[in-house]
Amino acid sequence: MDADGANLKNLTADSAAYNFAPAWAPDGKTIVYTSWETGNKQLFAMTPEGAARTNLSNNRFHDEQPAFAPDGKQIAFVSNREGCAESVTATLDEPALQGSVASGNCQRRDIFVAAWDGAKIAAPRQITFLGRDVKPTWAPDGKQIAFIAARPAQQPLYLAALDDAPARSLSDATAWFDSAVWAARAPAFGFAPTTEPPLFIEKPIPSNPAEGSKYDFVGMKDVYLAPSWGILSSTVSESFRALRQRVKAESGIDFLDTLSDMTRLISSRCDNTCDDLSWHKSGRAVDTLLSKVVGDQEKLLLVRQDVGAEVYWQVYLRAAKQDGSMGAPLTEAPWDLSYRARATLAPGQGGVEAPIAKGYWVNFTELARIYGWARISSHDDLDFDWRNNREAIEFWHFQKEDGLNWWQAMQETYPPATLAKTFEWGNIVNAWAKEPSRVYLKDVPLPPSAWKWFALTPER
Numbered sequence: 001m002d003a004d005g006a007n008l009k010n011l012t013a014d015s016a017a018y019n020f021a022p023a024w025a026p027d028g029k030t031i032v033y034t035s036w037e038t039g040n041k042q043l044f045a046m047t048p049e050g051a052a053r054t055n056l057s058n059n060r061f062h063d064e065q066p067a068f069a070p071d072g073k074q075i076a077f078v079s080n081r082e083g084c085a086e087s088v089t090a091t092l093d094e095p096a097l098q099g100s101v102a103s104g105n106c107q108r109r110d111i112f113v114a115a116w117d118g119a120k121i122a123a124p125r126q127i128t129f130l131g132r133d134v135k136p137t138w139a140p141d142g143k144q145i146a147f148i149a150a151r152p153a154q155q156p157l158y159l160a161a162l163d164d165a166p167a168r169s170l171s172d173a174t175a176w177f178d179s180a181v182w183a184a185r186a187p188a189f190g191f192a193p194t195t196e197p198p199l200f201i202e203k204p205i206p207s208n209p210a211e212g213s214k215y216d217f218v219g220m221k222d223v224y225l226a227p228s229w230g231i232l233s234s235t236v237s238e239s240f241r242a243l244r245q246r247v248k249a250e251s252g253i254d255f256l257d258t259l260s261d262m263t264r265l266i267s268s269r270c271d272n273t274c275d276d277l278s279w280h281k282s283g284r285a286v287d288t289l290l291s292k293v294v295g296d297q298e299k300l301l302l303v304r305q306d307v308g309a310e311v312y313w314q315v316y317l318r319a320a321k322q323d324g325s326m327g328a329p330l331t332e333a334p335w336d337l338s339y340r341a342r343a344t345l346a347p348g349q350g351g352v353e354a355p356i357a358k359g360y361w362v363n364f365t366e367l368a369r370i371y372g373w374a375r376i377s378s379h380d381d382l383d384f385d386w387r388n389n390r391e392a393i394e395f396w397h398f399q400k401e402d403g404l405n406w407w408q409a410m411q412e413t414y415p416p417a418t419l420a421k422t423f424e425w426g427n428i429v430n431a432w433a434k435e436p437s438r439v440y441l442k443d444v445p446l447p448p449s450a451w452k453w454f455a456l457t458p459e460r
């Protein structure tokens with residue numbers, strides 16, 4: 001379109017595929033963009049009129065998010081080719097499954113730089129290695145690239161030089177950046193300090209705490225938790241209500257009107273599929289439904305997201321209106337967790353990447369994060385691994401920690417005497433058969449009799 005917003009024109013109107021993340025070459029002659037045209041994400045080039053569309057990538061990997069160097073001679077892009085390429089067995093007749101999980105980790109994303117001659121890309125070179133590096137942005141001098149290093153609860157900003165020096169962090173490790181833009185002639189890179197208040201400020205509602213504790217539990221009488229309704233800590237109930245309204249407004253689906261779990265009894269006991277020292281006991285955790293069927297249609301879809309060695313999920317809801325007024329197209333392929341995928345197509349690998357889903361979707365996980373409700377990673381213990389035990393996936397679990405450790409969260413809502421009695425060290429490690437190191441990690445106070453575990457504490 002024109003700079004004033006006039007003459008808006010769809011350059012790929014005849015393409016049924018999702019085409020996104022366009023980058024205009026500095027000479028103005030070419031637009032490079034990402035397309036699902038071939039069933040995976042590939043870099044395509046076209047003229048500014050939308051003609052002469054060419055696949056620049058021509059591979060089975062995901063290549064996406066192109067960014068031109070200021071001199072127009074190189075293109076940075078995001079790819080999974082390094083992680084995904086390990087020990088692939090495929091032939092022309094029998095190509096590997098899309099995002100083949102039997103062949104390395106196709107959920108990795110790193111930044112590559114390739115030469116650009118105006119028609120094709122050549123000699124791609126990997127410049128970042130942190131495993132989930134996205135949204136490359138060139139420095140005006142063309143010698144450095146800023147990018148986002150995605151982590152479970154943080155997305156710090158990083159800077160990579162093209163001279164093979166290790167990338168370095170530019171921000172507080174706890175920061176959450178979505179993307180970065182260089183000032184056109186800035187001699188150095190600048191960014192806003194991360195001292196802004198949280199996006200949602202929780203105001204605990206007045207309650208009637210038990211003697212010795214600070215807060216109470218409140219009934220969530222319009223949230224169905226079979227067979228009736230559940231309770232949450234009054235320290236987080238209002239952000240949950242706000243999140244529920246926001247999800248409903250953005251997706252047209254009241255996803256949080258029913259949950260599969262909320263607050264658990266303080267004394268409830270678990271097998272290996274849950275945790276006796278769970279955040280559910282603090283009243284600061286919920287489990288969403290595992291499936292949301294409206295009419296005949298499944299509204300819930302999952303995108304796998306590996307961060308380091310941990311597997312996380314993004315939960316998407318199919319927007320009630322599919323006219324473009326709600327949600328956005330998916331840029332990541334969903335994950336197929338069906339029995340067929342898990343047992344037949346990729347045994348032991350937990351499923352396979354599915355074809356890109358059409359339509360408009362709302363990222364529930366991102367909305368939850370905005371309200372302070374964080375996801376957790378899938379379990380991968382030897383006897384409880386998400387790849388072969390559906391109960392270990394945990395995409396449904398969200399908890400609001402507010403910077404507290406588990407014991408502090410429990411102290412908010414339970415009197416000291418109740419906590420001391422229920423979580424007495426000897427009781428937990430003997431009768432509950434919990435590993436002492438796991439109990440220690442939850443900050444449950446150690447008695448002197450647990451001296452042998454004290455000895456494991458690093459000297460201060």
Ligand SMILES: [Zn+2]
Nearest residue numbers: 285286287397
């Ligand atoms: Zn849970």
